[in-house]
Amino acid sequence: MNRRIESDLHDDAADAVWLQSLLHDDAERMPYLDDAGFSARVLQALPPPRRRWLEGLSGLVIVAALGSGLLYLVGLLQTPLAGMADRTVEHFSLVLAQPTPGSLLSLLAPLLALYLAGATLLED
């Protein structure tokens, strides 16, 4: 049994030498294949060239459209937002000038709500 295994191992080692040498010879002697139109076929199958100027123009149009839309929205909201800010500052000034428990609560309650919402978001 052991002799059989030794014999097999010996055969495997011998195989490895001549067969591996043959495989390496085969790899090294692979013939050079003439192109014969192969490269041209590959180039024909490539996707059409990108038109960079068209991509650039499309980008410019998109940025211009987004910018115009943003400016329009800002214009729409500018007056109401400015009025709201004025009223808030006026309200805070009045409350701080003549503080009462009710008026302080109306000032602190929204701030507390904002703080709690912010803290919850940060924890998440």
Add this chain to the structure above:
Amino acid sequence: MSSSADPADAVLIARVLAGDDRQAFAALVRRHQSPVRNLLRRLTAGQHALADDLAQETFLQAWRKLGQFRADAQFSTWLHRIATNAYLQYLRARRIELSLDEIPAIAADAVDDEVPDADLQLDMARAFAVLSPAERAALLQCYHLDMSHEEAAAALRCPIGTLKSHIARGKQKLKACLQAWELAP
């Protein structure tokens, strides 16, 4: 074939990436088409038309993925990896399992008679045609592409033990087919 006057692969690749340069890519294809087509001819057991279709798919994939090519590797090694994957995808698409032991007939045009050492090439082509796809792929990765067993197993996406058994069985079959060469000087 490239000469010392030709720009290096890295230069051509940079030109393709920088400006969609098709002439640079054509130069890469011309330079590497022969080894890639030879590899695929062996993998497909000498089916030249199929091998050329897979070689074309290999270069198209190389065009699409060129941005992923890492400059520290050899471009030829990267192409051979893509070619092997193209062959594996072809087998999978036809539900041919890598473990199957089907014996395809050798194609009539499998060997170029006009090349030197055509006898060895002919016998080797016949012997490779007897192997299963998995055995062919395993032997080619290790002996033609000089990959280690680990690299070949990774390229063929199989465990290293499976790869080794494919190689052992492949060698047994090659030995039976190529016995005349054992005694040759």
